[in-house]
Amino acid sequence: ELKVEQNPLFLSMQEGKNYTIYCNYSTTSDRLYWYRQDPGKSLESLFVLLSNGAVKQEGRLMASLDTKARLSTLHITAAVHDLSATYFCAVDSGGSNYKLTFGKGTLLTVNP
Amino acid sequence: NAGVTQTPKFRVLKTGQSMTLLCAQDMNHEYMYWYRQDPGMGLRLIHYSVGEGTTAKGEVPDGYNVSRLKKQNFLLGLESAAPSQTSVYFCASSYEGHGGTKNIQYFGAGTRLSVL
Numbered sequence: 319e320l321k322v323e324q325n326p327l328f329l330s331m332q333e334g335k336n337y338t339i340y341c342n343y344s345t346t347s348d349r350l351y352w353y354r355q356d357p358g359k360s361l362e363s364l365f366v367l368l369s370n371g372a373v374k375q376e377g378r379l380m381a382s383l384d385t386k387a388r389l390s391t392l393h394i395t396a397a398v399h400d401l402s403a404t405y406f407c408a409v410d411s412g413g414s415n416y417k418l419t420f421g422k423g424t425l426l427t428v429n430p
Numbered sequence: 431n432a433g434v435t436q437t438p439k440f441r442v443l444k445t446g447q448s449m450t451l452l453c454a455q456d457m458n459h460e461y462m463y464w465y466r467q468d469p470g471m472g473l474r475l476i477h478y479s480v481g482e483g484t485t486a487k488g489e490v491p492d493g494y495n496v497s498r499l500k501k502q503n504f505l506l507g508l509e510s511a512a513p514s515q516t517s518v519y520f521c522a523s524s525y526e527g528h529g530g531t532k533n534i535q536y537f538g539a540g541t542r543l544s545v546l
Contacts, residue, residue: 327470347532360520361473361537368532398520406472408535416461416480416524416533422472 320345320411324421331397331428339424341390341407349410350390351418352381354403361406365392397428436521436538443511443545445456447462451506451541461524462504463488463535464496466517473520479504511545518542 321344331337336347341350352364365374367383367390374381379399380393390407408418434455443449453462460481465473475488477496477524493515495507504523508515520537 351534360539361522361535363536366532366534397487408473410533416526417463417475417478418475418533418535419475419489420465422470 319348320409320419322407322409322419322421324407324424327422327424329424329426331426333398333428333430334396336396337394339392339394339405339407339426341392341409341421343409343419344391345411346385346388347409347412347413348385349370350383351406351408351410352390352392353406353408355406355423356403364405380400397426399428399430402426402428434521434523434536434538436519437542438541440542441544443508443543445512445545447511448507449511449543450508450511451519451521451543453504453506453523453538455502455504455521455523455536457523457525457536458501459523459525459536461533462498462500463522463524464494464504464506464521465522466490466515467520467540469515476506476519511543513545516543516545520524 350367353361365381370385372383378395404423406423408420453520463478464476479498482501519541524535
């Protein structure tokens with residue numbers, strides 16, 4: 319059974335600081351997704367990582383994937399208040415049904 | 431382009447009542463999914479479908495049934511609601527895609543269900 323663990327689950331940052339969210343998973347997979355959820359809203363796709371060593375960046379967010387370590391990171395550079403949200407990683411369990419297993423999410427609060 | 435539409439957005443049920451949640455997508459996606467989101471639990475897959483007329487159980491299927499009679503619609507039913515089914519329910523759809531779009535799941539706005 320695929321297990322996905324995120325840490326930290328709660329992260330309070332000051333504006334301008336850097337930090338990293340970690341996503342570990344338990345079985346082999348080469349498809350990993352990052353989503354953002356604003357309070358009371360739906361989930362929005364941020365990044366799709368499809369191979370070992372993949373790196374994607376948008377704005378102050380950068381995601382990477384190490385399939386050998388079964389680890390993905392979401393790095394936040396010079397945080398701003400607008401980045402406050404819950405971030406989920408999700409791992410494709412493989413096969414043709416494209417099921418995703420989600421981590422519990424990281425609630426990020428960026429304080430002015 | 432509406433994407434994934436869920437109805438209703440809010441619902442309050444009494445224990446033992448039944449209801450159906452509707453998910454409709456206009457993107458011609460093959461795959462559709464129902465999740466529930468509870469505080470501190472992330473999203474957990476209830477049921478999913480890989481095509482019209484097919485359904486399969488996910489991680490937490492007990493107490494729910496689903497049907498996909500048309501490709502664009504995926505229905506989630508609660509036959510006899512229980513307080514443990516109080517949650518936010520999300521529907522999602524996806525297609526196999528290629529490269530950077532491969533299996534991105536697109537989510538509806540959610541249904542907030544309270545069972546008293």
